Amino acid sequence: MRTVGEQLRQWRHRRRLSQLDLAIAADVSARHVSLVETGKSQPSAAMVLRLAEHLDVPLRERNGLLLAAGFAPRYPERPLDGEALSAAWDAVARVLRAHEPYPALVHDRRWNIVMTNRGLDPFLRGVAPDLLRPPINLIRLGLDPRGLAPHIVNLAEVRAVLRARVMRRLTTAPDPALAALCEELLTPGPGDATRPLESEITIPMIFRFGGRELRLFSTTTTFGTPMDITLDEVAIESYYPTDAESAAYFTAGRGPGGW
Template sequence: MYTVGELLRQWRHRRRLSQLDLAIAADVSARHVSLVETGKSNPSAEMILRLAEQLDVPLRERNRLLLAAGFAPRYAERPLDRQALSAAWDAIARVLRAHEPYPALAIDRRWNIVMTNGALDPFLAHVAPDLLVPPINLARLGLDPRGLAPHIVNLADVRALLRTRITRQLATAPDPELTALYEELLAPHPGDAGLRIESEIATPMIFRFGGRELSLFSTTTTFGTPMDITLDEIAIESYYPSDAESAAYFTSPDAGSGPPAP
C-alpha cells in the first residue's frame, strides 16, 4: 500500500511537474512538498486536498489520498438516479432533450452509457441485441462488428480517435477496467498504421446506411465543479451534422424513422 506522499509524487510525475512547480501553484514551499512526499511531514487533510486540486486529481483518487493519510473520504459516490442525484439527473436529461433532433448521450468514466436522447434510437435499430443489454458500452457499440462498426465508413479514423481519447483518459486517471476495454477494442490494427488524429472536433464519424451517408462530429461536456464522484466522472457526448446533407436528414419529416436499413 502506498503512503499519501508516494501517491502525491506519482500524481506530480504524471502531471510532469517539479516539486517547485507544484509548490508555487499550491502556495507552499518546495521544501514542504518534498517533506510530504518523503513522509517526513504528515500533511493535513486540507493540505492534501490543496495539492490534489493543483494536480487535477479526480475526486475518486482524492478520497484515496485522504484514506492513505488516515482521513475519512470527503466525496460521496451516489448512483445517478432520480432518488440520489435528482437535480443532476434532470439537468442531464434536459441537456440531452434540448440537443434533439441531433443525437446526444451521457457516459461514465468507463464509457458506459447512462442516458440518451431519442435521436440516438434509430441508429441502434440494427445493432445486435446483446450489445444493448445494460450497461451499454459506447466504445464497444461503435467498434464491435455486430454494432455500428459495419456502418462507419471511416472506421480507422474513429478507432484512432477513440484510442487518443482513452489513452489520454488513462494517463489522467488509470483504471483497470478501462485498460481492459482498451486492450480488447483498441489494440494495434494493421489499418491504423501511421494514422494520427490532428483535431478531435474536426474528425467526423461517417455512417452509411443503405445508400445514404451521414457525417457527424462530436463535442464533450463535463460538470464544472462537481462535489460527487459520480458527477465528476460523467461526460455528455453531443453529435452535430458536419455537412448540409446530414443536417437536412435530421430536420426532415422522416428523421425519426431512422437511417435506411443496411
C-alpha cells in the same frame, strides 16, 4: 497500501511537475512537498486536498489520498438518477431532449452509457442484442463488428480518435477495466495508418446506411467544479451533422433505420 506521500509523488510525476512547480502552484514550500512525499511530514486533510487540486487529481482518487493519510473520504458517490442529484439529472435530461432530433448521450468514466435521447434510437437497430444489455458500452457499441463498426466508413480514424481520448483519460485516472477495453478494441489495426489526426480541426464519423452517408461530429460537455464523484466522471456526448444533407435526414424525421 502505498502511503499518501508515495501516491502524491506518483501523481506529480504523471503531471510532469517538479516539487518546486507544485510548491509554487499550491503556495507551500518545496521542502514541505518533499517532506510529505518522503513520509517525514504527515499532511493535514486540507493539505492533501490542496496538493490534489493542483495536481488535477480526480475526486475518486482524492478520496483514496485522504484514506491513505488517515482521514475520511470527502466526496460522495451517489446515483445520477437518485434524489440527491435530481437537479443534475433533470438538467442533463433537458440538455439531451433539447438536442433532438440529433443524437446525444451521457456516459461514465468507462464509457458506459447512462442516458440517451431519442435521436440515438435509429442507430441501435440491427445491433446484436447482447451489446444492448446494460451497461451498454459506447466504445464496444461503436467498434464491435456486431455493433456500428460495419456502418462506419472511416473506422480507422474513429478508432484512433477514441484511442487518443481513452489514453488521455487513463493518464488522468488509471483504470484497469478501461485499460483492458482499450487493449481489446482500440489497438491499431493494419488499416489504421492514416494521415496525422493533429492536422484536422475535427474528425467526423461517417456512417453508411443503405448506400447513403451520414456525417457527424461530436462535442463533449462535463460538469464544472463538481463535488460528487458521479458528476465528476460523467460526460454528455452530443452529435451534430457536418453538412446540410446529413441534417436534413434528422429534421425530416428520417433516420438510419429508414434508409
